[in-house]
Structures are given as C-alpha cells and as structure tokens.
Amino acid sequence: xxxxxxxxxxxxxxxxxxxxxxxxxxxxxxxxxxxxxxxxxxxxxxxxxxxxxxxxxxxxxxxxxxxxxxxxxxxxxxxxxxxxxxxxxxxxxxxxxxxxxxxxxxxxxxxxxxxxxxxxxxxxxxxxxxxxxxxxxxxxxxxxxxxxxxxxxxxxxxxxxxxxxxxxxxxxxxxxxxxxxxxxxxxxxxxxxxxxxxxxxxxxxxxxxxxxxxxxxxxxxxxxxxxxxxxxxxxxxxxxxxxxxxxxxxxxxxxxxxxxxxxxxxxxxxxxxxxxxxxxxxxxxxxxxxxxxxxxxxxxxxxxxxxxxxxxxxxxxxxxxxxxxxxxxxxxxxxxxxxxxxxxxxxxxxxxxxxxxxxxxxxxxxxxxxxxxxxxxxxxxxxxxxxxxxxxxxxxxxxxxxxxxxxxxxxxxxxxxxxxxxxxxxxxxxxxxxxxxxxxxxxxxxxxxxxxxxxxxxxxxx
Amino acid sequence: xxxxxxxxxxxxxxxxxxxxxxxxxxxxxxxxxxxxxxxxxxxxxxxxxxxxxxxxxxxxxxxxxxxxxxxxxxxxxxxxxxxxxxxxxxxxxxxxxxxxxxxxxxxxxxxxxxxxxxxxxxxxxxxxxxxxxxxxxxxxxxxxxxxxxxxxxxxxxxxxxxxxxxxxxxxxxxxxxxxxxxxxxxxxxxxxxxxxxxxxxxxxxxxxxxxxxxxxxxxxxxxxxxxxxxxxxxxxxxxxxxxxxxxxxxxxxxxxxxxxxxxxxxxxxxxxxxxxxxxxxxxxxxxxxxxxxxxxxxxxxxxxxxxxxxxxxxxxxxxxxxxxxxxxxxxxxxxxxxxxxxxxxxxxxxxxxxxxxxxxxxxxxxxxxxxxxxxxxxxxxxxxxxxxxxxxxxxxxxxxxxxxxxxxxxxxxxxxxxxxxxxxxxxxxxxxxxxxxxxxxxxxxxxxxxxxxxxxxxxxxx
Numbered sequence: 001x002x003x004x005x006x007x008x009x010x011x012x013x014x015x016x017x018x019x020x021x022x023x024x025x026x027x028x029x030x031x032x033x034x035x036x037x038x039x040x041x042x043x044x045x046x047x048x049x050x051x052x053x054x055x056x057x058x059x060x061x062x063x064x065x066x067x068x069x070x071x072x073x074x075x076x077x078x079x080x081x082x083x084x085x086x087x088x089x090x091x092x093x094x095x096x097x098x099x100x101x102x103x104x105x106x107x108x109x110x111x112x113x114x115x116x117x118x119x120x121x122x123x124x125x126x127x128x129x130x131x132x133x134x135x136x137x138x139x140x141x142x143x144x145x146x147x148x149x150x151x152x153x154x155x156x157x158x159x160x161x162x163x164x165x166x167x168x169x170x171x172x173x174x175x176x177x178x179x180x181x182x183x184x185x186x187x188x189x190x191x192x193x194x195x196x197x198x199x200x201x202x203x204x205x206x207x208x209x210x211x212x213x214x215x216x217x218x219x220x221x222x223x224x225x226x227x228x229x230x231x232x233x234x235x236x237x238x239x240x241x242x243x244x245x246x247x248x249x250x251x252x253x254x255x256x257x258x259x260x261x262x263x264x265x266x267x268x269x270x271x272x273x274x275x276x277x278x279x280x281x282x283x284x285x286x287x288x289x290x291x292x293x294x295x296x297x298x299x300x301x302x303x304x305x306x307x308x309x310x311x312x313x314x315x316x317x318x319x320x321x322x323x324x325x326x327x328x329x330x331x332x333x334x335x336x337x338x339x340x341x342x343x344x345x346x347x348x349x350x351x352x353x354x355x356x357x358x359x360x361x362x363x364x365x366x367x368x369x370x371x372x373x374x375x376x377x378x379x380x381x382x383x384x385x386x387x388x389x390x391x392x393x394x395x396x397x398x399x400x401x402x403x404x405x406x407x408x409x410x411x412x413x414x415x416x417x418x419x420x421x422x423x424x425x426x427x428x429x430x431x432x433x434x435x436x437x438x439x440x441x442x443x444x445x446x447x448x449x450x451x452x453x454x455x456x457x458x459x460x461x462x
Numbered sequence: 463x464x465x466x467x468x469x470x471x472x473x474x475x476x477x478x479x480x481x482x483x484x485x486x487x488x489x490x491x492x493x494x495x496x497x498x499x500x501x502x503x504x505x506x507x508x509x510x511x512x513x514x515x516x517x518x519x520x521x522x523x524x525x526x527x528x529x530x531x532x533x534x535x536x537x538x539x540x541x542x543x544x545x546x547x548x549x550x551x552x553x554x555x556x557x558x559x560x561x562x563x564x565x566x567x568x569x570x571x572x573x574x575x576x577x578x579x580x581x582x583x584x585x586x587x588x589x590x591x592x593x594x595x596x597x598x599x600x601x602x603x604x605x606x607x608x609x610x611x612x613x614x615x616x617x618x619x620x621x622x623x624x625x626x627x628x629x630x631x632x633x634x635x636x637x638x639x640x641x642x643x644x645x646x647x648x649x650x651x652x653x654x655x656x657x658x659x660x661x662x663x664x665x666x667x668x669x670x671x672x673x674x675x676x677x678x679x680x681x682x683x684x685x686x687x688x689x690x691x692x693x694x695x696x697x698x699x700x701x702x703x704x705x706x707x708x709x710x711x712x713x714x715x716x717x718x719x720x721x722x723x724x725x726x727x728x729x730x731x732x733x734x735x736x737x738x739x740x741x742x743x744x745x746x747x748x749x750x751x752x753x754x755x756x757x758x759x760x761x762x763x764x765x766x767x768x769x770x771x772x773x774x775x776x777x778x779x780x781x782x783x784x785x786x787x788x789x790x791x792x793x794x795x796x797x798x799x800x801x802x803x804x805x806x807x808x809x810x811x812x813x814x815x816x817x818x819x820x821x822x823x824x825x826x827x828x829x830x831x832x833x834x835x836x837x838x839x840x841x842x843x844x845x846x847x848x849x850x851x852x853x854x855x856x857x858x859x860x861x862x863x864x865x866x867x868x869x870x871x872x873x874x875x876x877x878x879x880x881x882x883x884x885x886x887x888x889x890x891x892x893x894x895x896x897x898x899x900x901x902x903x904x905x906x907x908x909x910x911x912x913x914x915x916x917x918x919x920x921x922x923x924x
Contacts, residue, residue, distance in 0.1 A: 052697070055694070056572060056694055056697040056698060056701070057571075057572045057698075057701075058572070058574070059572065059573075059574030059575070059694075060574060060575070067573075067574075070573075109519075110518060110519045110520070110521065111521075111529075111532075112520070112521030112522060112529075112751070113521070113522070115887060202890075202892045202893070203665050203667060203888055204667055204750070204886075204887035204888050204890065205665060205666055205667065227892070228888070228890040228891070228892050231890075231891070231892055232517070232518055232521075232751070232890070232891070235514070235518040236518060236519075239518070239519075288666070289574070289694070424666075425577060425666035426665055426666050426690070428664075428666065428690040428693075428694070429690070429693070429694070430664045430689070430690050430693055431664070
C-alpha cells in the first residue's frame with residue numbers, strides 16, 4: 001500500500017510538472033498527501049497562526065479560571081473561521097487552585113531574597129509567612145532516607161537535579177521531587193518545602209507545576225526555587241551550620257469551577273468508521289503565555305487536520321480534542337474519556353511536548369497492523385524521523401485511548417530544550433522555532449493523512 | 463624590554479625544568495610575571511573566590527542600601543584576609559531610590575499580565591496605579607518626532623531594539639531609550655512610560671537601570687518590559703486600534719543615604735611614583751546578585767594585584783578602588799576623584815563589563831610612551847588579545863583618570879552576551895564561565911605587572 005501510494009504521489013508530481021509547462025490545461029486538483037506534507041515544510045498556514053493569536057490575544061490560560069474560558073472562546077472562533085465542523089465546548093467541573101503572593105528570603109546568615117514560585121496545590125503560609133531552618137537533601141532518595149519526625153519544624157529543600165534529554169526521560173527521574181516530594185517531606189514533619197526547579201535552564205524563572213499530597217498528609221506550603229537560587233542555597237548550606245529562610249506563600253483553593261474541552265472535526269466520508277483523535281491541551285500554567293505548553297500542540301493538531309482535508313475528504317473523521325485543565329490533573333482528558341466512553345476511537349495522537357522537531361515514531365499497533373506501522377515509518381523517513389519498535393504509551397490528553405485500549409501513534413518530539421521553558425514565565429511565543437515547527441506539522445500531516453484514510457480496523461496490542 | 467623579559471621567562475622555565483630533575487636543589491623563588499600570568503590561565507585563586515563569596519554571602523548590593531554596606535564589610539574582610547594593605551572604606555553620601563511594588567497588565571482588548579521592572583528614578587503611580595492607552599514608538603527617533611502634547615494622558619511605549627555586539631556598541635545605540643526616553647515622552651505629555659528592555663536576551667527577566675529626567679520635566683512612572691512582553695505588546699498594537707494598560711509602580715526616594723568606596727593596596731617599592739589604579743564597582747542593581755556587574759570585576763582586579771605581588775614587590779603601588787554606587791550615577795567614582803584630586807595616578811584600568819575573555823587592548827598613552835604601549839600589546843598577544851590604535855576612553859569607575867588626564871589602559875572584554883544579563887535578575891554566579899574568567903585574569907596580571915614595574919612616567923595623549 002505504501003509503494004502504491006508513493007507511486008501515485010510520484011505520478012501526481014510528474015503530472016503536475018508536465019502540466020506546469022502548459023498552465024492553460026491545469027485544473028484545480030487536490031494535492032497528494034505527500035505533496036501536502038512536503039509543502040508544510042515550506043510554509044505553515046495554521047500552527048503558527050493559532051499559537052501566535054492565542055498567546056497574543058489571550059495569553060496565560062490557567063485551568064478553571066476565566067482566562068481559560070477566554071481561551072476556549074478564542075479557540076472556538078478560530079476553529080470556525082478555519083472551517084472545522086461541529087465546533088463545540090463540552091464543559092466539566094474541576095477543583096481550582098490559584099497562586100497568591102509568593103516571596104522568600106534568607107534571613108541568616110546570608111540575608112538576601114530568593115526567587116521562587118508556589119507549586120500547584122501548595123498550602124498557604126498565611127500573610128505573615130513562616131520562618132525556619134532549611135534542611136537540604138541532594139536527592140529524592142536522600143529525603144526518603146530521612147527518619148520519621150526528623151524534619152519537624154524545618155523547611156525541607158529538595159535539590160534533585162534534572163538533566164536535559166532528547167526523549168524527556170530526565171523528567172521521569174527528577175519529577176518525583178515535585179510530584180510527591182513535598183508530601184514526603186511533610187510526612188516527616190516539614191512545615192514547608194522548597195525544591196530546585198524541575199527544569200534544565202539556568203534562569204531566574206522558576207518552574208511551577210502540580211504537587212500531590214498523599215491521603216492523611218496535611219498539605220504544607222511548597223514552592224520551586226529557580227536553578228540559580230537553588231545553586232546559591234546549596235553554597236550557603238555548604239558553608240553555614242544553619243541557614244534560616246522566611247517563606248510567604250498565599251495561594252487559595254477556589255473549590256469547584258468550570259472548565260471545558262473544545263472539540264472540532266473534519267468529517268470523514270465513511271462515518272461508520274471510528275475517527276482519528278488528535279489531542280492537545282488548551283489550558284496553560286499562569287506564569288507564561290502557554291506557547292510551547294501547549295498552545296502550539298493545538299496548532300499542530302489543527303494544522304495537520306486542515307492539511308489532510310486539503311488533499312480531499314478523508315475516509316475517517318478527524319476529531320480535535322483541545323483538552324481543558326490538563327496541567328492541574330488531566331481533568332479534560334478524563335472528562336472526555338467519560339463522556340465518550342461509548343464513542344469508539346480508532347487511533348489517537350497527542351501533541352504536548354513543545355514545538356521542536358519530531359525524531360521518532362512509535363505505535364502500539366497489534367500484529368495485524370504491522371504493515372500500517374511500517375507504512376507510517378517509511379512515509380516519515382524523508383523528514384528525518386526514525387521508526388521504533390518501542391511501544392507508544394498513552395499521552396496525558398489521551399486518557400480515552402488507554403480506557404478504550406485503542407490505537408496510539410506517538411510522534412516523539414525533541415525535548416532537549418523543552419524543560420528549559422516548561423511551566424515557567426519564559427513559555428512565550430518567541431521560543432518557537434518556525435523551521436522546527438514546520439517539520440513537526442509536515443510529519444503530523446503525513447501520518448494523520450495515512451491514518452485517516454486507513455480502511456482496515458486499527459487495533460492496539462493491549 | 464619585551465624580548466628581554468621573554469628571554470628571562472624562557473630561562474626561568476628552562477631552569478625550573480632542569481631543577482625538577484633534582485628537586486632537592488629547588489629554592490623558593492618568585493615566578494616571572496609571564497609565568498604567573500600563564501599560570502592564571504590554569505587556575506584562579508582569587509577572582510572566582512571573590513565573586514562566589516560575595517554573591518553567596520551578600521547577594522544584591524543596591525547603592526545606598528544596607529545591603530551595599532554589608533557588601534563593603536564583606537569586601538574589607540576578604541581583602542584583609544588576602545593580605546592587602548591599607549584596606550579602608552571612604553564613605554560618601556548619595557541620593558537613593560528603591561523600588562516598590564511593580565506590576566502591569568493589558569486591560570483591553572487582550573487582557574493579560576505583563577512582566578516589567580521599574581527604572582531607577584521612576585516616579586510612583588501610587589498604589590492604585592494608572593490606566594491609559596498605550597502609544598507605541600518603534601525607535602527613540604520616532605519618539606523625538608512626536609509633536610509636543612501628543613502624548614497627553616497616554617502611556618508611551620518605546621520599542622527600541624538592542625542587538626548584541628562584541629564591543630558593546632549596541633548599548634550606545636539602544637541606551638537612550640532608557641537613559642532619556644522617559645523624560646522625552648514625559649515632556650510630550652505621557653503620564654507613564656514603558657520601554658523594551660535594553661538587553662539582548664529573550665527571557666522574562668526585564669532589564670532595570672537608571673533613567674534621568676531633564677530639568678523642568680516632572681518625573682513620571684517608567685519601567686522596562688521584558689523582551690518577550692515587548693514583542694507581545696507590539697503584536698497587540700499591530701492588530702488593535704486601542705490597547706489599554708494598567709501600570710502600578712510604587713518606588714520611593716529615600717533621600718541622602720551613605721555609600722562608600724573600598725580601597726586597598728599592594729605597596730610598591732618606590733612610593734614616590736604614582737600608583738596604578740585598578741577600578742571596578744561593588745554595588746549592583748537589586749534584581750540579581752551582581753555577579754557579572756560587577757562583583758567579578760572587583761575579583762579580576764584583586765586577582766591581578768595579588769598575582770603581580772606574587773612575582774615580587776612591584777615598583778609602583780597597585781591600588782584597588784572598589785567603587786560604591788556606580789549604578790545610580792557614578793557616585794563612588796566621583797567621590798574618589800574629588801577626595802584624591804591631589805593624589806596623582808599614573809595609569810588606571812577598569813573591569814566593568816562582565817567575566818568574558820579579553821579581545822583587545824587600547825591605551826591613551828602619549829607618543830613618548832609608544833614603546834610601553836607596544837610592549838603591552840606584544841605581551842598579551844599569546845592570550846589572543848589584539849592591540850588597537852583606537853584611544854582608550856574613561857571607564858565609569860575611573861572618573862579620576864579623566865580629571866587628572868592620566869594614563870588609561872582599556873582591556874576590552876567580549877560583550878556579546880553581557881547584555882543578555884545586564885541589570886536583570888539573571889545576573890548570577892552560574893553565568894560566569896571560569897575558563898574565560900581565567901583568560902581575563904591572565905591578561906590583567908600580565909598588563910598590571912608591566913605597568914606596576916614601569917620606571918618611566920606614564921603620560922596620556924590628552
């Protein structure tokens with residue numbers, strides 16, 4: 001099938017070239033999928049336009065806030081303007097936490113301010129703050145080894161370092177310091193927790209993100225220092241017997257507020273076939289404008305859908321899911337999975353790892369779809385993308401894929417620089433490299449086009 | 463004299479090599495200047511130690527504040543520990559401005575927060591802030607062209623871009639937008655001014671710095687947006703007929719407070735000869751920890767002095783001037799020039815442009831010192847430093863050199879990345895590249911050693 005489509009593409013190119021000699025004979029004709037994908041390398045009509053507009057006209061879109069609602073309204077309008085069908089919002093309720101004042105200073109012996117941001121779900125210190133000795137841990141493992149009660153009355157500092165990796169695996173190594181480190185320290189008596197930012201940059205732009213307190217552990221104030229501040233605190237702890245910090249964080253829980261998923265479609269020609277689902281999330285953390293996380297992901301998904309539509313009506317419907325409230329607990333992905341449990345999906349793809357180039361393609365296909373997997377791999381090779389036999393695993397916005405045990409294609413992006421920006425004030429439009437974004441859209445176009453025109457059932461190996 | 467010293471250096475190296483075969487014969491002997499400078503390339507006992515300690519144990523040192531006083535006390539202790547002579551503080555009084563709350567948001571049509579910092583000498587908006595339409599100017603020249611009264615009731619936005627340059631000349635081009643742009647806009651009726659940061663990075667870390675209001679112009683609130691925020695505001699202005707910003711800045715003038723210069727010496731063997739003056743400034747802006755601006759400059763000057771002393775007592779005294787309150791108006795350099803008007807200086811050098819490598823040497827020497835100029839140029843060639851016939855001009859901390867028309871040697875540093883960090887929260891220790899810093903110290907050692915042992919008068923061409 002691959003060689004067949006390549007022959008067709010080749011023939012189309014030849015035919016177009018022949019026609020160009022006698023333009024009077026040219027008829028409006030849809031480009032081939034390969035040509036459409038190739039042309040996405042040269043220009044991008046949708047992805048940049050989407051993320052440029054969203055970050056400029058809406059900006060930060062924290063889950064459950066009125067800013068996220070403005071983001072949904074903006075996206076609905078944009079999707080309609082681009083001619084998508086069935087553009088709609090599916091609302092859901094969620095728990096919302098918002099930051100307040102946040103400041104820290106070393107009181108003694110080396111008095112100076114420190115730059116930090118509260119972690120999602122952090123408790124408040126109250127407006128007067130807390131003042132306590134800092135106890136440092138080089139790693140999450142060291143914190144685990146701390147005896148019960150040993151942190152009573154202290155501020156724990158978790159100095160777990162993150163290193164950049166192409167595949168983002170550094171996040172899996174360093175992430176626990178944020179995800180559960182504060183809860184672990186609190187369970188040993190800490191009255192507050194500061195962590196080194198889970199990030200790979202060296203700027204005074206700390207990385208926020210959610211933290212979770214285990215059942216039975218009373219939440220404590222928890223914040224992330226910027227990496228230069230963490231370095232400074234390490235130097236202080238190395239030279240002083242006791243370092244005292246004052247920490248003031250006044251976040252609030254707003255209780256249940258409304259969020260929502262934005263849906264849109266390119267209808268397929270055979271509505272009996274389950275659709276291809278393209279997912280991303282529309283909410284962002286509040287510090288940046290949510291350009292790489294994940295405005296651009298929604299732009300990429302929309303661009304791929306529009307590019308495929310430009311080659312003709314696809315066999316299967318292509319559905320966009322711009323999930324709400326991903327950052328604070330995958331609320332949107334879970335709400336979609338619940339609402340559409342009886343609405344089968346053929347295969348899902350997610351774009352939620354920045355705007356840099358795609359370097360690998362993975363699937364979770366069953367053995368009977370091995371030919372489809374191979375066809376995808378061969379089709380993206382010209383964009384410098386390798387195939388992998390490693391199994392694609394569910395993305396954050398693709399909860400439904402896991403629940404339905406549906407097909408999944410993972411277009412792995414280069415994450416080397418992603419965690420320089422992730423969850424920081426620095427997540428802004430200027431960080432997107434248009435050339436890498438175009439490669440990304442080209443690969444998505446190629447892959448989504450093949451999947452949306454696949455007439456055989458797509459099954460996962462699960 | 464150069465070839466002579468090179469021969470000596472060569473002989474010393476050979477002799478040391480010969481001795482190393484029979485270590486029992488070795489005697490403690492001072493290294494040659496060339497060897498000492500070369501060894502600074504390999505290890506640095508002073509410059510890093512100074513800036514690491516100062517940024518860790520004191521941190522930000524804003525002029526006229528108690529933090530600057532702690533910085534002086536720290537420096538005095540450090541200089542005494544390193545064996546400098548006549549370590550002392552010369553106090554002076556100055557006008558002190560400190561920042562308060564600072565925040566901005568676009569109210570309409572694209573509501574979102576903006577990241578900015580107040581400029582030194584900014585007026586206060588009062589706690590309730592000001593709300594007004596933004597009028598944008600692409601350049602300082604465009605603002606000059608705005609008719610009188612045309613900005614009445616508006617917030618002026620000066621979008622003057624700065625580009626990185628090795629020699630820092632981009633600052634001269636873009637700087638006026640900060641130095642006098644707010645005054646110019648106020649003179650045309652603006653009730654507040656925001657500028658694009660005078661800086662070459664793309665981080666959400668705005669660049670502060672002083673601004674000056676002309677006589678007869680009532681100061682207005684003035685602040686710098688980070689470059690990504692300025693980009694965003696430009697996009698808004700391009701698509702909306704009217705953009706409204708709310709701006710809240712509550713800085714205060716503290717009136718006269720005390721600052722001071724820290725002085726220290728390596729006494730020369732001939733006290734009748736005017737000394738060599740090595741200058742830097744100890745104060746910093748309040749946002750960062752003053753690592754590259756200018757803690758490291760004082761470390762470089764001190765390291766050069768100590769390295770030269772390690773080669774034996776110099777002919778001329780080497781004096782360190784760690785100036786206070788440079789950032790807010792060269793108060794320290796002016797106070798030193800006034801206090802020491804009758805205390806002739808032979809030649810001055812300043813380190814106040816970060817920690818990166820030195821690439822060019824300039825002097826202002828009179829024709830009769832041409833041989834000394836040439837000797838300096840030849841002596842630093844092995845460190846990759848070129849000589850220049852361009853005349854050295856006074857540095858910010860070397861007011862006395864201008865007033866005395868004394869000698870000046872300018873060791874020009876690579877400023878390509880300096881304005882990524884200058885006056886931002888990101889001016890922290892981790893930004894210093896130890897390898898470039900060692901080259902810097904090596905060149906300083908070589909040059910200061912030659913100057914401090916020059917027995918002929920050193921005269922400027924002025």
